Amino acid sequence: MSRHILIVDDSKTVRNLVAFIMKKEGFSVTMAEDGLDGLEKLYAADPPVDLIISDVNMPRMDGFTFIKTVREQDAYRDLPIVVLSTEGQERDIQQGISLGANLYMVKPAQPEQMVKNLRMLLG
Numbered sequence: 001m002s003r004h005i006l007i008v009d010d011s012k013t014v015r016n017l018v019a020f021i022m023k024k025e026g027f028s029v030t031m032a033e034d035g036l037d038g039l040e041k042l043y044a045a046d047p048p049v050d051l052i053i054s055d056v057n058m059p060r061m062d063g064f065t066f067i068k069t070v071r072e073q074d075a076y077r078d079l080p081i082v083v084l085s086t087e088g089q090e091r092d093i094q095q096g097i098s099l100g101a102n103l104y105m106v107k108p109a110q111p112e113q114m115v116k117n118l119r120m121l122l123g
């Protein structure tokens with residue numbers, strides 16, 4: 001069965017680019033434009049989401065708050081979460097990982113590397 005990826009980013013350009021890469025790899029994709037939208041789409045997802053790719057800087061709810069909220073719920077304790085952000089400072093990476101992200105990637109990410117990492121996380 002096709003894996004279901006939730007892409008959360010306020011940039012339509014980034015959302016569409018990442019979605020294009022994922023669909024080319026055979027993944028099915030749902031897109032959300034900020035953390036709150038991401039939570040709604042995650043809860044409503046059918047089939048369930050297998051992996052989240054989230055931006056950090058977003059209006060309404062940022063990526064760190066989004067990840068923290070997802071990770072605090074038992075149902076999503078083991079759900080792979082990847083951060084994809086322009087914020088590449090050590091402090092940001094540490095925060096993302098400590099909130100429960102499995103992987104922190106800095107934009108622009110190499111598509112081949114991104115796909116390789118996602119496949120590893122999906123097992």
Ligand SMILES: [Mg+2]
Binds near residue numbers: 056
């Ligand atoms: Mg952003």
